[in-house]
Amino acid sequence: METLWIIIWAITSLPTALPAQPNVSNTTLPVLRNVSLPTGWNTMCHTSVAFVDWHITTLSENEVSNMMQVSCTLQANSSLNLIDFRNWTARMPSSQKFAVQVSCSNKAVFRAPWPMKAKNLVFLRIKDCIIEDYFVEYFDPQVSQIKDEIRVLEIKHSVIPIHFLKLQELVKNYTEIVSDSYCGPVTVEKAAFNGIVFEPRFPSSFGAPSDLSDVPPGCSDPKDFVSDTLGGKRTLSPDEFLKMIEIGEALDRLIKLFLGTDIGFSCTYENLILFDESNSASLSSMDVIKKNSRFKELLTYNLSSVGFTRVPTELINWRSYTHFPKLKYLDLSHNCISDFDFADFDVTDNVSAPETGVIDLRYNNITQLNKKTLDSLFNLKSATVLVQDNPLDCSCESVSHLIRLLKNRSSLGRYEYLRRLQCATPRQISDSRTQVGQLTESRVCPTTPQTDLIILCSALGATVLLLIVASVLLIHYRKELIIITFTRLRIKLSCRKSPPLPMKTYDVFISSCDDDREWVKKNVIDALNNFKGKSFNMCLRENWEYGVPIADMIAKSIDTSVHTLAVISSQSLRDEWRHFEFSLALHQSLQEKRRHLIVLFKEDVSKTDLLSDMRKYVATTPCLHFNKRLYRDRLIYALCHDEKTNPTLSARSSDTSLESDSTFVSL
Template sequence: MLRLTRLKVCLFVNLLSLADFAPTDSAAWLAMCNRKIKPGNDSSYAIFHCNVPQGGHMLFSDIRSWASIHSKGMFGVSIVCEIGGRVSLPWPFKANNLVSLEVRFCALDDFLSEMTYSNITQIPDYLRNLVISDVSIHVGVRDLHDTVQNIENITRDADCGQLTLHRMVFRNIHFNRKTTESELDVHLYGHNSTDESDFVAADSLVHHCSYNNLTSLDESGSRSMGKYHLRLLTETSMFPRLEEYILRNNNFSHVPHKLQTWTHNFPNLRVLDLSENELVAFEFDLVTVAQGLFNTKYRLIDLRKNKIGSVSIEGAMNLQRIGDIIVDLRENPLYCNCRLADFRRYLQEMYEKYQDEHTRQLLSDIKCSLPFNLRNSSVLDSSLDQFFNC
């Protein structure tokens, strides 16, 4: 969801209006806000905490107009909506000196209204922190069609978003639409194929984006995530400093292909969170990273609260070979028998290697679910040795 590429526009679809981009000296939004000072590492900046009341409507264009005239330094805006509150929020949320934007519990309008505005490129990237959480975005198929027809006019700024981001959260996004994912695929791609070989080649995408400052990306609860989202994300973008990627509760029944090899696609990633999904197998093909890149802490694959019953011999041996990845399989229906023996040996190696209390507790809390006589027993319990011998 970080990019609005020509095939990812199915994630953001509402062209209810094309608001005038020309700045106006409007400060109406300030009536809904309180100003506070947020201390920062380098310098402090003002942050406006705004509440949109029931039936209220806030315009991001007002914030941008105010910033173009009155802002003399960095500032942030945090918006919370009461039930029925709306915000007109056109991507990519550009305003002079706006370094932090957080929007929660709102209905969002005009999300695509500035996708082809060349004027938007006149405002530099400022955003460092972006949080869009628990919102609904209204979708119209006809508007989506109009956007696709003008795909060549989408600017790099609109395609990539703001490259200055350090942290980005798109959590629990809901789409108000009257069409299905398969219908959108047909509408966008002109066919109903599920074969990725039919996918438009990545080099046909005009804009390539490098998020050199981004360290944390959260797309949890994005159950409407586009079919080709992760493929586009990795083939047309670079994330050299991304340390944390959270995809919790996205209804995944399989590990997306581009995440199966995440040590290649995200070379600096330390935490991959796929917890609270519907995964039934450990589907990773991991590679060893350059020696010395990770010399202080392990990397974590968080698979808590899935439906994984076992880990293959190949998967366990691969984890042993790499040696610095911990797999968190707590609250999974693990069947403790000889087929889990190699994974158990891997856990034992990790337990000996990392001796801090937190890590050892995590490993000890990976428990058997079956057979019933071993339920809630730690996989590492030495008294269970007989059950893992074939």
């Protein structure tokens, strides 16, 4: 009963949303005689004094009184063309208005190009028809020459065929659509599109849907159309494409294209009061709300039974100035919505907020009234949300917050009905037909010592599991963790105490061939110079003394440097001087009994290309690899720490230990 009163309040508060019927039945109207309808219409239609069930506010009383009603009944396989009627009314005086009602049966066809314009046509109702030629005039500029006069447009339980090639043309050339076809009848006061089905139609040469893969040469392939024209990320089979159109996804993509900024039209509906799209699951829910559109007077928007699983983005800010600032009743009932979070009305400095409206979410799939949902309800000041008749789950997690709210508040104002909500689950509560206001937290959230023990054990188990996982990760990545904390945070985590670095003139001597000079500059020298934790003093060949033999300078550079960094590449392996530098640096490591020589592989090289001493060294000593993650951190860490040489290095006198190992030891 309370729900009924809320609906009655919502309806009676709309000044023009559901107006009283006109009293034309009590007015003496002239009888229309000697009216000859156009060819085709004269055999299936008859004329009478018009009586329309909508009060047309933008017509004068005289125009309404003299309106002619044309009622047409189309039998099986018959056809009627709106263009014939348009050509006929073009010769009529402007004062003679028409109300056309077309009813079809058994696949009768009514040809009516959108936006269904005709001179003096103010009322058009189409029912149970196949509407052909719907997209024919989308690119015709002559449509704009016809005055837009429709005040009431209703299309119910009809089929609109979508011919494949026409849809392809629309998508490819959508920027050329004329504004009148894009916006539709902007003078309309009431628009209703109920039970409309968009039905795919392919050229006969395409064959049956299962045979569409063999499209004749020169024909547009539906698979290419989906993947290329509609921007699909994968190629769909013909049957998938057919299914895609049946469920409306292709139309949704088409409409999204229309919503783009490329067309540049601004649609303003000055007089639209009631818009009804109920029971039209195949229609896009937002096909009228195009970019830059504005519905100045819209009071009622009916989107019930359209198959929504969520509230469309365009309706979250439900009474936005961009679309419908005066909306009073938004009907989203009989859908599958499970969650909602409406944004409140944003009052600007120059515009005052309209009266509180109603958002109807009854008969959906709302199962939880948790804290988030209740906050959304009570924080929304611009509307009252109706959530009755939903399959409410009265488990502890779902309604515990609601129970505490009902207990702490003596009055809920406009949401007093929450106390009388019925539970759908669990069964022991729903069978007793207990209302939410009668529930207690102890009933829906029972606690026992055994339950507390289970919770405690679960928490301990989860903690132990997290500790085990963390320990495994720390052990597995311990080397990387030590390196990163040193290079990024300047923190030493190593448990081993590394010996101090010897005091020498240079921190590192860089051994590389001339072909690698630019690479070394970018990836080694710059990396070391950019490190803020230490200033590296590098010995480079550019700094050698002139006139001194090369061999002497190499020996001096190695002897006066803490480390020698040998850059190994396919080019350096062919350089005899680099071989000499490697041998001296290796000898220095053995002599000092520390890792003086650090090997950096610029790229992957075959171990067979390495000299004998190189193969032995890289097989037993950690090396740096440029293509390995954390390369720069590993380089800096290696140059800032000292390690003893592998005691088995000098004992390696053969290559047999390397034959089964295709990779080198990595730092």
